[in-house]
Amino acid sequence: MQRFFCVLSVNSADGCHVIKNYKGFLSYIFFYLINTFVYVIVLNNKNIEGKGAGTTLDDFDFIDPREFVAKLNDHDLGDALIIDVREQMEWDYYHLEEATLLPMSTIPARMSELPADRKLYIVCAHGVRSANVCYYLKHQGYEDVVNVEGGMAAVAALKGFQYD
Template sequence: MVPGEKAIALVVGAAGEAKKARLELARIGFDNVLGYIKADALTETQKLSQISVQELKANLNENGPLVVDVRTPTEWKNSHLEGARHLPLASFAKQAPDLPNDRPIAIICGSGYRSSIATSLLRARGYEQVGNVTGGMTAFAESDS
């Protein structure tokens, strides 16, 4: 997690996205945005590994990935995957070092946005076997319909 007073540089697909991102960040207390760079101008970026709901379901067993749910305590209380570990995104950076680095980890949230942040944090800390569950719990619930 980035402290609110830290300077932020945005990576965007198009220049128009930077204005919207600045506004959204300011709404949650991040108003020190230095500027932006278009993603296609970067020569090297890491892509996050994505895990589909179908892939996760097929591997939900004792040999499957550790599922880490980064939703709020209220969301977790309403529903969660059996065997998942709850690490809310708000405290994720502090608790992440306790996660094992020797087995696959699937990060899930409500829609995939918060889990992509958590996945990025783990990748930055050297975790290689970590993936973001595409669509999150919303997609998981819809796949049962």
């Protein structure tokens, strides 16, 4: 049996999805440290099926930070919500007044605060955590989730604030 590391996103009780395969343990640790959501390690190659099987990170929308800031400035977001998935310390440093803080680690427990019938713009520091949250929300049945590319680093720079 060939062994490898396979990172899974376990987003529901009845299914999961392979995000990335790694042949080296150090590569896996690097990926895990950057993407601290709910993952498990599997040591053999098995078919994974279930709710959301086959969904990829391309199955939700992205918005360019310039377009996002233009919408903010023009008050053109309609009834959409901006969800900031960074941690409190990051939020305290700089945040959008229009945003709601829901750190990524709290999303599963706070799903009731996220209306499924409204567009959700998801933002983090650089766009990685927000992509994971968008992926998770799609698996939970949210249809209109949008990842803000470049995260708050890009948005802040466009608004004249040095984030990093």
